[in-house]
Amino acid sequence: MTKPTPTTDTSDAVLAGGTADLRSRWEVIADAMRADIAAGRFAPGQRLPNEQLLAERFGVNRHTLRQAMQALVREGFVQVRQGAGTFVRELVLDYALQRRTRLTENLADAGERAARELLEHREAEAAPWAKDLRVPARSPVIVLTTRASVRGRPVGLSVGAYPLPRFAGLAERVAELGSLTQALQALGVRDYTRAKSIVSARLPTALEADRLARSASQPVLVVSSIDIDAQGTPIRSGVTLFAADAVQLTVRPDEGSKA
Known part of the structure; x- marks a missing residue:
């Protein structure tokens, strides 16, 4: 051996x-x-x-x-x-795509706990995300890169843009609380929902593979999404990469809706 x-x-x-x-x-x-x-x-x-x-x-x-x-x-x-x-132990997580998509809640339902880590943040012009966020192309946004891990193993890598000045201080809140949902709540967003999710697959870049602790030859699942607040105003446009061997995406009807 x-x-x-x-x-x-x-x-x-x-x-x-x-x-x-x-x-x-x-x-x-x-x-x-x-x-x-x-x-x-x-x-x-x-x-x-x-x-x-x-x-x-x-x-x-x-x-x-x-x-x-x-x-x-x-x-x-x-x-x-x-x-x-x-x-x-094999790690295959069931991640539900629905109107209220929450990584922490998804994992709790499966008896798992996720750790959210802020890798980097920067201010930028909204241009790549302006249409989704319904803001002018040259308006400022804060771009956060976070990584979610389960049992110490990276399973998801997210890059999301949030409009400024509404979300000034978001990076500090995420770093402090270890949760995007709690950080948004601290800034006044009591609840938010998923307006759109688009799922695809591709090979990761070298940096993405390194951050997911995967080989660059292993494909990742890509979820491009837009989140909105209770008033229907976009609060985030972003992309989440999931390790394809650790996560399966499930589309579920919301509670009370017709299948």
């Missing part, structure tokens, strides 16, 4: 000594394994090395290693198949 590629993760260094007294050894091992899974060193569906090899890697006994693996099982990172071994 091929041994996993050695890593320079700081968790391995902690096991070697220095600050090991601050945390349980099994907790540090679990952190290192999570980092390996999130970075793609162990792919979804891949069988992990056996207990002996992993115990040798971390320099611990099997009992300590088992505590770490039990934590990863509880958190949904891995699953044990009797008689076959321990495997990285």
Whole structure:
């Protein structure tokens, strides 16, 4: 069996000594394994090395290693198949496209939690988004790039334009709250709905692939969308890329509507 590629993760260094007294050894091992899974060193569906090899890697006994693996099982990172071994759990999320599309709510329904990270933000002219936002081409917008992760694994990359000055301070709110919906609420948008979604697929750019921790040869699902507030005013025009092997898009009728 091929041994996993050695890593320079700081968790391995902690096991070697220095600050090991601050945390349980099994907790540090679990952190290192999570980092390996999130970075793609162990792919979804891949069988992990056996207990002996992993115990040798971390320099611990099997009992300590088992505590770490039990934590990863509880958190949904891995699953044990009797008689076959321990495997990285497949991550396939059901993302519903409907009038009230919310990543957090979608994942909560599936028993998952998403972490939203602000990667960058900038001011720009509205030109590429002016028609969708119903604003003059030279009016200012704030453009946010965010990444959504589940179990430490990137699953979605979004770029959205929001009109200024209405959404001044949005980037700071997103960075603080870790949620676009909560950030919009803090700026007075109590609710918003999806006016349009267009779904397509393509290969990612090198930067997009890097941010999604995927190969540039793996296709991504592309959802171009417009969100509006309760008065029907556009608040966002943007694109979200989903890792095609981690997300399936489902079109569902809204509650109370006819199928």
